[in-house]
Amino acid sequence: RTRMINLPHAGWVRSVRTQKAHIFLHVNDGSSLQSLQVVAGAELNDQLLTFGSAVEVTGILKKSPHQKQAVELEAQRIHVIGECDPVDFPFKIKERHNLEYLRQFPHLRCRTNAFSSLLRIRSEATAAFHSFFKDNGFVQIHTPVITSNDCEGAGELFQVEPSSVGDAHREFFFSVPAFLTVSGQLHLEVMSGAFSRVYTFGPTFRAENSQSRRHLAEFYMVEAELGFLRSLNDLTKVMEDMFKSTTEQVLARCVEDVDLFHSKEVFFKALNVILSTFRMSYSEAVEILGRSTENFTFPWGCDLKTEHEKHLVKHCGNVPVFVTDYPYRLKPFYARANQDPPQNTAAAVDLLVPGVGELCGGSLREERLDVLTAHLEDAGLEDTYDWYLDLRRFGSVPHGGFGLGFERFLQCVLGVDNIKDVIPFPRYSHSCLL
Amino acid sequence: RTRMINLPHAGWVRSVRTQKAHIFLHVNDGSSLQSLQVVAGAELNDQLLTFGSAVEVTGILKKSPHQKQAVELEAQRIHVIGECDPVDFPFKIKERHNLEYLRQFPHLRCRTNAFSSLLRIRSEATAAFHSFFKDNGFVQIHTPVITSNDCEGAGELFQVEPSSVGDAHREFFFSVPAFLTVSGQLHLEVMSGAFSRVYTFGPTFRAENSQSRRHLAEFYMVEAELGFLRSLNDLTKVMEDMFKSTTEQVLARCVEDVDLFHSKEVFFKALNVILSTFRMSYSEAVEILGRSTENFTFPWGCDLKTEHEKHLVKHCGNVPVFVTDYPYRLKPFYARANQDPPQNTAAAVDLLVPGVGELCGGSLREERLDVLTAHLEDAGLEDTYDWYLDLRRFGSVPHGGFGLGFERFLQCVLGVDNIKDVIPFPRYSHSCLL
Numbered sequence: 059r060t061r062m063i064n065l066p067h068a069g070w071v072r073s074v075r076t077q078k079a080h081i082f083l084h085v086n087d088g089s090s091l092q093s094l095q096v097v098a099g100a101e102l103n104d105q106l107l108t109f110g111s112a113v114e115v116t117g118i119l120k121k122s123p124h125q126k127q128a129v130e131l132e133a134q135r136i137h138v139i140g141e142c143d144p145v146d147f148p149f150k151i152k153e154r155h156n157l158e159y160l161r162q163f164p165h166l167r168c169r170t171n172a173f174s175s176l177l178r179i180r181s182e183a184t185a186a187f188h189s190f191f192k193d194n195g196f197v198q199i200h201t202p203v204i205t206s207n208d209c210e211g212a213g214e215l216f217q218v219e220p221s222s223v224g225d226a227h228r229e230f231f232f233s234v235p236a237f238l239t240v241s242g243q244l245h246l247e248v249m250s251g252a253f254s255r256v257y258t259f260g261p262t263f264r265a266e267n268s269q270s271r272r273h274l275a276e277f278y279m280v281e282a283e284l285g286f287l288r289s290l291n292d293l294t295k296v297m298e299d300m301f302k303s304t305t306e307q308v309l310a311r312c313v314e315d316v317d318l319f320h321s322k323e324v325f326f327k328a329l330n331v332i333l334s335t336f337r338m339s340y341s342e343a344v345e346i347l348g349r350s351t352e353n354f355t356f357p358w359g360c361d362l363k364t365e366h367e368k369h370l371v372k373h374c375g376n377v378p379v380f381v382t383d384y385p386y387r388l389k390p391f392y393a394r395a396n397q398d399p400p401q402n403t404a405a406a407v408d409l410l411v412p413g414v415g416e417l418c419g420g421s422l423r424e425e426r427l428d429v430l431t432a433h434l435e436d437a438g439l440e441d442t443y444d445w446y447l448d449l450r451r452f453g454s455v456p457h458g459g460f461g462l463g464f465e466r467f468l469q470c471v472l473g474v475d476n477i478k479d480v481i482p483f484p485r486y487s488h489s490c491l492l
Numbered sequence: 493r494t495r496m497i498n499l500p501h502a503g504w505v506r507s508v509r510t511q512k513a514h515i516f517l518h519v520n521d522g523s524s525l526q527s528l529q530v531v532a533g534a535e536l537n538d539q540l541l542t543f544g545s546a547v548e549v550t551g552i553l554k555k556s557p558h559q560k561q562a563v564e565l566e567a568q569r570i571h572v573i574g575e576c577d578p579v580d581f582p583f584k585i586k587e588r589h590n591l592e593y594l595r596q597f598p599h600l601r602c603r604t605n606a607f608s609s610l611l612r613i614r615s616e617a618t619a620a621f622h623s624f625f626k627d628n629g630f631v632q633i634h635t636p637v638i639t640s641n642d643c644e645g646a647g648e649l650f651q652v653e654p655s656s657v658g659d660a661h662r663e664f665f666f667s668v669p670a671f672l673t674v675s676g677q678l679h680l681e682v683m684s685g686a687f688s689r690v691y692t693f694g695p696t697f698r699a700e701n702s703q704s705r706r707h708l709a710e711f712y713m714v715e716a717e718l719g720f721l722r723s724l725n726d727l728t729k730v731m732e733d734m735f736k737s738t739t740e741q742v743l744a745r746c747v748e749d750v751d752l753f754h755s756k757e758v759f760f761k762a763l764n765v766i767l768s769t770f771r772m773s774y775s776e777a778v779e780i781l782g783r784s785t786e787n788f789t790f791p792w793g794c795d796l797k798t799e800h801e802k803h804l805v806k807h808c809g810n811v812p813v814f815v816t817d818y819p820y821r822l823k824p825f826y827a828r829a830n831q832d833p834p835q836n837t838a839a840a841v842d843l844l845v846p847g848v849g850e851l852c853g854g855s856l857r858e859e860r861l862d863v864l865t866a867h868l869e870d871a872g873l874e875d876t877y878d879w880y881l882d883l884r885r886f887g888s889v890p891h892g893g894f895g896l897g898f899e900r901f902l903q904c905v906l907g908v909d910n911i912k913d914v915i916p917f918p919r920y921s922h923s924c925l926l
Contacts, residue, residue: 068720070686070887087720088687089629112887114720140859140888147886165879166886168686177683181632188622195523198615202917203637203672203695204650204710206924216638217655220648220699221671231699231709232924237655238637245917245926249611252504252602253522260694261637265654265665275665276638285522286502286548425574445599445926452581452600453504453546454574483636483679490640490666492679492879 066114067094067131068139070169073151074107076100083136085113091175091314095122098133109151110169112140157479164483164491175315176480179308180468186307187259187280187464190300196255196282201242203261206234214265215240216275238263241461243392244446246283247423250457251449257282259464267487271476272364272414274465276485283423283459290405293420293458294380297409298335300462301378301418305471319472336374340384340403346373358401359385362408367415378417382407391433391443394422394458405458414470420460425450500548501528501565502573504603507585508541510534517570519547525609525748529556532567543585544603546574591913598917598925609749610914613742614902620741621693621714621898624734630689630716635676637695640668648699649674650709672697675895677826678880680717681857684891685883691716693898701921705910706798706848708899710919717857717893724839727854727892728814731843732769734896735812735852739905753906770808774818774837780807792835793819796842801849812851816841825867825877828856828892839892848904854894859884 069087076082081103084093096115107113117133124130148163149155149170160167167173191198204218216238220231230236242258249256262279282300287293309316309329338346347356347366350373354366362370362381370379383403386395393404406421424430427450434440434447468480478484483492503521510516515537518527530549541547551567558564582597583589583604594601601607625632638652650672654665664670676692683690696713716734721727743750772780781790781800784807788800796804796815804813817837820829827838840855858864861884868874874881902914912918917926 068688068889088631110887112889139890140884140886142886165682165882166685168683169887174686177633177687178631180634184632184634185622185626188619192619197522197612198618199611199916200614200618200695200712202710202919202926204697204919204924205917205926207926215655216652216665218650218652218672221651221669222649222699231650231701231921232919233922234924235655236919236924238652248599248926249602249916251600252608253611254502261634263638265656267665276636278634448599450574451577452574453544453576453603455502455546456573482633482683483639485636485638485666485670487665488667490638490668490670492636492639492641492682 066116066135066137067096068112068114069094071107071109071111071113071142072171074109076103081107083107083113083115085115085131088174090178091171091318092127095124095127095130096133096136097130098136102133102136104136104138106138106141107136108142108144110142110144110147110149111138112142113138157474157476161478161484168482172318175312175318176468176472176474177482179312179315179472180480180482182311183304183308183464183468183471184259186304186311187300189307190303191255191257191282194255196257197249197253199242199246199249199256199258201239201245201258201260201281203239204232204236205239205245206232206236207244208237208240216263216265240264241279242281243283243459243461246281246459247392247446247449247457250283250285250455250459251453254285255282269486269488271478272466274477274481274484274486277477277481278464279461280464280467281459281461283457285455285457287422287458288456290382290407290422290458293422293460294337294382294407297407297418297420297460297462298378298380301409302333304467308471316472319474324473335378335380337380337382338370338374339382341401343370343381346370359388361388362416364415367410371410371412371415376412378412379410380407381410384408389421391430391437391439392421392423392446394424395429395433407460409462411466411470413473414466417466417470418460418462420458422456422458425454425456427451427454500550500569500571501530502546502548503528505541505543505545505547505576506605508543510537515541517541517547517549519549522608524612525605525752526561529558529561529564530567530570531564532570536567536570538570538572540572540575541570542576542578544576544578544581544583545572546576547572591908591910595912595918602916606752607913609746609752610902610906610908611916613746613749613906614914614916616745617738617742617898617902617905618693620738620745621734623741624737625689625691625716628689630691631683631687633676633680633683633690633692635673635679635692635694635715637673638666638670639673639679640666640670641678642671642674650697650699674698675713676715677717677893677895680715680893681826681880681883681891684717684719684889684893685887688719689716703920703922705912706900708911708915708918708920711911711915712898713895714898714901715893715895717891719889719891721856721892722890724816724841724856724892727856727894728771728816728841731841731852731854731894731896732812732814735843736767738901742905750906753908758907769812769814771814771816772804773816775835777804777815780804793822795822796850798849801844805844805846805849810846812846813844814841815844818842823855825864825871825873826855826857826880828858829863829867841894843896845900845904847907848900851900851904852894852896854892856890856892859888859890861885861888
């Protein structure tokens with residue numbers, strides 16, 4: 059079957075092959091990894107047809123004689139609409155530049171196969187999270203970026219003021235100090251007073267002076283809160299369902315793009331991973347670490363570090379591991395006390411995954427006014443969080459929630475080592491390009 | 493048909509009615525405006541069953557004898573899980589508090605019918621924009637919040653630095669001054685060098701010292717860029733399709749919630765509006781303003797103010813109006829020159845809508861390296877935007893895009909006067925609650 063196409067096919071040249079009578083182009087428009095093969099008579103050759111140049115091709119779309127593609131375009135006219143000097147262009151034809159090299163060109167790296175695949179996958183993964191929540195009756199809330207809370211008192215906050223204000227003029231724009239959010243949780247808890255299920259998916263910020271492969275100053279979090287929820291098991295179930303459903307959707311919808319990151323073998327291993335998960339308590343984790351041959355010194359009460367998380371994941375056969383019931387004093391003020399002396403744990407759970415470590419953290423929230431008030435008074439925070447106590451004064455319900463680091467999710471699913479390679483424009487200390 | 497329900501029905505009490513032998517409760521769980529009617533014997537009455545309290549009700553779900561609801565719950569057990577003191581609770585049963593009053597309680601206002609409806613509509617509208625773009629083959633890009641561009645040199649920027657840095661220690665965290673984004677456009681244009689269609693939907697910021705009903709310091713923008721696009725008409729068509737498709741979807745999926753904001757009459761008028769739009773050039777707009785009985789003094793070359801925008805919308809019969817081809821010197825550096833002396837207009841278009849004025853602004857972007865370079869040199873910006881010129885040096889394509897103010901969209905569709913009432917946590921000068 060042959061059909062006439064009136065509109066020109068447009069895209070960027072990915073390869074040029076010249077034969078005696080013919081030229082062959084691969085033209086890519088970004089809609090998929092696959093380029094359109096263009097076949098033209100040698101008379102249509104043009105020295106401007108270089109790697110990276112933009113072209114419009116008019117011709118006849120035909121069934122291709124080759125197995126690699128279903129169709130090819132027999133060109134009648136090729137128009138170079140945007141030139142690309144092969145000497146100046148930092149990417150070279152047929153060279154596979156590594157991700158670190160690409161990072162130097164944040165305005166151009168999307169033009170490579172590797173990074174355009176990543177961006178299509180990121181877009182599909184974003185859609186996968188939105189559909190998981192929509193299908194399960196969650197209301198999406200745009201929690202604010204600028205906030206007067208410092209949430210967990212984390213300290214590593216960015217502060218915000220108009221740039222035009224001179225140092226002499228020291229009035230706050232918002233009348234109070236304002237920061238970039240580190241989590242939308244407290245704002246989601248506000249919404250848990252009216253909706254049974256809410257979520258948010260947006261940028262969060264840490265002013266950490268870190269150049270690590272696992273941290274960014276600006277990154278995306280998926281956070282959810284569920285009302286009328288009483289058990290940590292029920293919360294863990296939702297976290298697991300979300301992780302499996304979104305991973306499956308990404309792997310199913312981006313087969314070709316994912317394949318660029320993984321061999322088929324790794325791909326099926328990934329599929330396998332999402333079908334099996336493991337659960338253990340923090341106390342069991344401490345025992346496992348104590349029995350390990352790696353000689354960890356890990357007394358009960360300490361916080362798990364990345365090395366411990368990776369060991370636990372490995373110990374369980376490289377599948378996702380849920381660790382539950384952490385020491386109460388390790389967790390922020392809002393975590394629900396299990397009131398199980400002498401240990402005193404909190405109803406909190408972390409999801410650890412292969413290659414990444416902590417991907418997701420959640421807890422039941424303290425809904426009991428008396429317990430929460432006492433805890434905030436101990437910390438001298440009862441005035442700061444008086445509005446938060448109001449949520450427990452008026453129609454308080456048992457509830458819980460979690461947050462997932464979206465970039466870490468992509469790192470885990472794609473096996474990408476450096477977090478800077480899974481976000482369009484990475485921001486970290488000493489780097490804010492464009 | 494009667495069926496046993498094992499799980500308790502949970503929600504917040506919206507009304508309590510007591511009769512001799514029975515009590516009637518309306519219990520709402522936030523999934524819709526409609527509450528579940530609970531019927532119980534008088535012996536289940538409890539003085540803690542107050543407006544705003546949280547309850548779990550076990551019982552039998554039955555076909556309701558009343559027309560107002562399909563089912564009702566015959567209660568066997570009612571458990572008050574979260575009390576709500578009617579004296580302290582700022583919202584009173586059967587009172588319809590106005591939106592300005594509600595604004596004082598950002599942590600509680602979602603518990604009112606008006607604001608919970610708004611939040612469900614906002615969530616559905618967000619989904620409507622995502623599906624419009626997904627259905628039309630756009631790749632979603634998370635453009636950065638923190639940026640070292642000041643984009644249009646607008647001046648009204650928020651600057652970002654770690655809060656812990658003392659005044660003495662004056663090194664920038666990112667090595668350069670960093671700001672909150674005012675638009676994702678330039679970052680989307682980066683992506684237009686690899687994808688034919690991209691969009692972003694996220695928070696943007698202006699440090700404007702304004703308390704107006706149309707401005708916020710933090711608001712949401714929907715922005716899109718389309719490659720291989722040559723005519724302003726084609727761009728306008730996409731803007732129109734998006735506006736119609738999303739408005740229709742919101743009106744169709746949130747009938748009950750929208751009805752709380754509009755009478756049925758206004759609802760159908762709104763439906764009518766989205767089916768008819770009007771187009772005129774800026775020059776025609778100037779003529780219309782000149783002929784108006786309102787005695788505008790409006791020489792060619794001035795920028796339209798809100799009063800002018802509203803007049804034009806009214807003049808066209810209160811339908812959305814596209815105004816095209818503005819004076820070149822009014823538009824930012826990236827707008828494409830029409831090169832039509834003596835007027836010298838730019839290929840730019842604004843969408844003006846009833847009740848709001850400017851909702852959406854777009855333009856073709858200057859893709860010609862020589863024209864853009866000359867323009868940036870005139871402004872002394874060629875070094876600052878050298879990376880942007882790179883986009884034109886390597887495989888440049890004709891392209892265009894637009895941005896839509898998401899809160900203004902909600903104001904327009906719902907007829908809400910104040911922008912602070914269509915966002916969960918409004919931020920503006922002197923106000924950053926929670």
